[in-house]
Amino acid sequence: MSNDICFLAEFDGGAPARSALELAAGAAGLARESGGAAVALAYGKGSAAGAASLGSAGASRVVVLADTDGPVIALAAAAAATLRDDAPLALLAPATPNGRDLAAALMGLLGLPALGPVRAVRIEGGRVRAEQSTLQGTVITVSESAPDAPQPVIILALSGTFTPLEGGSGKAAVTTAPPTDAGALGAARVVESHPADAAVANLEEATVIIAGGRGVGSAAGFEPLHELAAALGGAVGASRAAADAGWVPYQLQIGQTGKVVKPALYVGCGISGAIQHRVGMQTAENVVAINKDPDAPIGEFADLFVVGDLFAIVPELTTEIRRRKGMTD
């Protein structure tokens, strides 16, 4: 058993995904409190070559599970072997589909306690405690492992739970996990891959989200939202109504049946704020809403609620932000 804090570090397109950088910072912070090390379990194309770069993100050791693409759950056996050896205090996993699948398999294989998605994690008296918002945000709970539960406790973290370190200069020792038979969990394979014409932004990685709803009215109506997102360096998201109408790809849907996001800034345009959407964005740090209906439910929980026509206001806002940022068209 150790006081290390492990985290799952996903690589995407040869570089660490934003989730890897966030979890590295989170693990480093927790490891300082626990008196252990921040240890990355890296996977995905480019993880072997890029592993050392996690040092500046906060990791002191990196174990490369596999430098391959494909279903991440196939790496469960290799990850389990590593965790069995170290038995760290906690394992941080990104609350993405891949992260959840791998975390789930580890929970099942090793009989580990799991918490999350969490809003915050801290160490109190040597124990990892996680704060969760459950039942559509109607109650906040603080949880921990049962007293004699095995280590590590798995912590699922939404994007935005931790902030990546800037200007870090640490070095990480890199090792490679020994080859392990993936067993049945390795049997699911990608047999076809169909890229879309245009890549869709990864909402789970975005720190600023401009979301559109029924009030946007059409696919063309999303254009000003895209421009605002570009000006703010963010991504466009949508309510279910807008995704179902085909105005944006389904991958952009936020809510009960879509993605759960935790951006630093969420701007809802023409979104009423029904509970089914709210559960997907209620942990956003700052919520701005633009809606012409003064009685829209989003007015109850937004931080700033602007009553007005989004098609008039959003382009003006884009221009104003470009001006303040010194951007030119």
Next chain:
Amino acid sequence: MSHRTTREHDELRAIVRELATERIAPRAAEIDAGSEFPWDLKELLAGQDLLGTCFEERHGGTALDNVAQAILVEEIARADATTSLIPIVQKLGALPILIAGSDEQKARYFPRLASGEWLIAFALTEAGAGSDVAAMRMRARRDGDDYLLTGSKRFITHGSIASLLTVFALTDPEAGGRRGMSAFVVETDTPGFSAPRLEHKMGIRGSPTAELNFDDVRVPAANRLGDEGDGFKIAMATLDRSRLSVAAQAVGIAQGALDFAVGYAAERRQFGERVADMQGIQFMLADMASQTEAARQLTYAAAASVDVADPDLAYWTSCAKLVAGDTAMRVTTDAVQVLGGYGYVSEYPVERMMRDAKITQLYEGTQQIQRMIVARQLLKRAGVLRDTKSQRGTPTA
């Protein structure tokens, strides 16, 4: 007469409420505004087996008891009165066959009615024969193995969209309406039938109310219900049962208006407080709720009386329709009041509910006719009035 709702009733209510809330309520405003029959919702109800509740399982129905059928109508009407007429009229049109039809006639027509493939309408009223059914003029002349139907009907709900009609006509004009009337099942693709005109109505606007013309429409004698001369008796027995559906519809409309008013009062703020916190509003809501509940319980009691074929069922169904219709009118009017100016504009649903409610005081016997029926029953019991079977008809189902 008493009743008790069962677990099955509660389950039915939950299922229909979910369907009505998610699929019917969102359509109600546009159905009203466009005065268009909601074919999509007809398909929806048919697909959920909700148009066959009064038919036996061997005919493709689900044979629900009358309390369950009332709950079904009530929950649909809570979302939209027009749409609730789809199951109501399907039963109304089929009741003459249920009451007086032969096994062969039932087997021939019920499966397509139970599945919702065909709609049916009930063609009794004429321009000059509304409450006074016996003043009917429409003729049915015998011609070999057929009858030739000639005349016109008015205010026939779904008359223009139905595939099948139960039609009442005089086979013996000399004997008068009470004894000379017969009932027929008519397929509307028969030559000589037309529906030339629709009414422009105050409410239930998505439900077409048609004028029907019969110009020597040839109907096989095999389509006559019961014997010649049974028509009046069949019509009265039908209305004794069908007005239960109108009572249930009225309860649903009232509940819909009450629920909306409560939700609005809880949200809306005036003079710095929630409207719902004002005692004047609370008293209104309390009256609306208790009256609606009273109408509901009376409707279920009447439904139970039909289930056991109570000889007094006409008394019960008339009491229920009288109370429920007046309740719907009062509760929807009060709901408009609770919303104030917003209640009067079509942006909110309560003005539609108020317009829809009015019909429940009019059709299938006006409130005045209901009072006559109730009073006649009272006087009969008191021995003041002799039982006049020929006038009132007795149930044969």
Next chain:
Amino acid sequence: MKIVVCVKQVPATTAEKRYTADLRLDRAAAESVINPLDEYAIEQALRLQEAGAVETVAYLSMGPESAAEALRRALAMGGEEAFQITDDALVGADQWATARVLAAALDKLAPDVALMGMSSDDARGSLVPGAVAAIRGLPLLSYGAELQLTGSTARIRRLTASGFDILEAPLPVVASVTDQVGEPRYASLKGIMAARRKTLETWSLADLGLSSEDLHGAALTRVVEARPPEAKAPTERVENLGPAEAATRIADWLTARKLI
């Protein structure tokens, strides 16, 4: 071919949640429904059955006795039989214990596909499908926008950030699906009436060969504190401003919070 759909009963999304003095959800006071995300799994199974790819659809649920209502509702949508695991020792079960128990029940039912919704509406951990696969030693096909069954393999279409992938695994598998499989049907009246005659079998932990000790009580985790959410700062409302003024107000607001 047999599918077992795992179904969880949850408080309705829109239900008002009331809490007891110690901040446990008053489940009796909240309207309960089938987890909305499980309804998509049910719909997927029934569509496969209608297409002739599956003979039997069964349901499995773990929960208090009252959760039988969710199974009845599922049976009203279609399918043949249902199994409910209910045991006092399962009160407070966490995701690990849930996965462990479902895995044991699925071993007993031995379906070709154990199908689940992508997450539960109340906890949203999404860990149960992967854990059940790991415990049972079966492949996982997760987050399917569609499930297909052909011969001895299962395939799912999974949306990716840049399009979609097709994933394949040999049967038997554990799978989870998203709302992309198609809108769940409403139970028909005949379906509801037929459901009353369908088998609903109840199992205790002992019936699955498990004990409370196997489940570490019922959880490897525990809640040490529960509290109402922090009161939110009041919403700042901006009304009756022209577009340019409104945009400036928003930009000022963002600047003050260092979001620009």
